[in-house]
Amino acid sequence: MLGNPVEFFRNLSRKICPECGEHIHEEQAESYIMECERCLAKKEE
Template sequence: MKMLHNVLEFFKNLPAKNCSECGQQMDEQHECYGNKCDKCMGISEL
């Protein structure tokens, strides 16, 4: 159980990620491999 707790703490403490194109802070993708925000990738909200 301690190992799981350590992994969860690691992900909780990751710094905010910024878009590599415009520099805007990306809110919900701290743990993913993407490096561009939705706007720069041309994704619009419905």
């Protein structure tokens, strides 16, 4: 049986941006975006 889904996601390792190697903020890590906000902003320029 599965436990609390919130606990499952909380226990996952933090995502790391493939562009710069920085840890991705928790709110953004829940999405499918792979890059951190700083690298995404650079791409938009």
